[in-house]
Amino acid sequence: DTGVSQDPRHKITKRGQNVTFRCDPISEHNRLYWYRQTLGQGPEFLTYFQNEAQLEKSRLLSDRFSAERPKGSFSTLEIQRTEQGDSAMYLCASSLNPYTEAFFGQGTRLTVV
Amino acid sequence: KQEVTQIPAALSVPEGENLVLNCSFTDSAIYNLQWFRQDPGKGLTSLLLIQSSQREQTSGRLNASLDKSSGRSTLYIAASQPGDSATYLCTNQETSGSRLTFGEGTQLTVNP
Numbered sequence: 001d002t003g004v005s006q007d008p009r010h011k012i013t014k015r016g017q018n019v020t021f022r023c024d025p026i027s028e029h030n031r032l033y034w035y036r037q038t039l040g041q042g043p044e045f046l047t048y049f050q051n052e053a054q055l056e057k058s059r060l061l062s063d064r065f066s067a068e069r070p071k072g073s074f075s076t077l078e079i080q081r082t083e084q085g086d087s088a089m090y091l092c093a094s095s096l097n098p099y100t101e102a103f104f105g106q107g108t109r110l111t112v113v
Numbered sequence: 114k115q116e117v118t119q120i121p122a123a124l125s126v127p128e129g130e131n132l133v134l135n136c137s138f139t140d141s142a143i144y145n146l147q148w149f150r151q152d153p154g155k156g157l158t159s160l161l162l163i164q165s166s167q168r169e170q171t172s173g174r175l176n177a178s179l180d181k182s183s184g185r186s187t188l189y190i191a192a193s194q195p196g197d198s199a200t201y202l203c204t205n206q207e208t209s210g211s212r213l214t215f216g217e218g219t220q221l222t223v224n225p
Contacts, residue, residue, distance in 0.1 A: 042215035098210035
């Protein structure tokens with residue numbers, strides 16, 4: 001197992017387009033998190049899943065954002081009608097259960113032009 | 114709402130110096146506290162995890178301590194090296210078992 005994998009690593013899109021990111025957690029990790037990070041700031045919580053159930057969404061996650069984790073394995077984060085303010089690093093993390101060590105992927109850097 | 118603060122925001126030291134990074138949090142009802150390092154443009158690398166029942170954890174030149182009652186954790190780096198230059202982030206898992214709450218990080222520069 002090579003850790004948490006995120007795809008793509010970089011994405012440049014035009015304002016108004018839709019984008020989708022994928023996260024493959026470590027095998028058998030039932031907790032999965034999405035975070036967003038802008039330059040010079042700490043990661044901001046977006047949402048998390050326990051298996052396939054999405055248990056919490058941040059107020060930062062407007063109705064343009066949607067996340068899924070079908071079958072409790074990989075997860076996708078979709079942003080519709082992208083805005084320049086969506087430009088950030090999107091980070092995914094997984095852990096075996098809610099109380100154990102969390103492991104992060106390398107992130108997807110989104111640039112909206 | 115849990116708030117995590119890291120002091121200092123930036124630190125520059127000469128190689129070989131021992132240093133301490135600080136993390137404070139407002140709600141002591143946590144299950145664990147985790148320290149990460151982040152290199153520019155990269156994801157987060159886990160350094161140490163301290164369970165709420167523990168006082169400290171050590172890994173090589175790193176030692177992290179936790180004082181739940183005062184809402185504080187410290188990360189001690191011994192004999193710093195230029196390769197330690199990175200941003201160090203602390204986060205904790207609340208007892209509700211929900212989100213991880215991060216601080217803003219401490220940007221460390223170790224000069225050769």
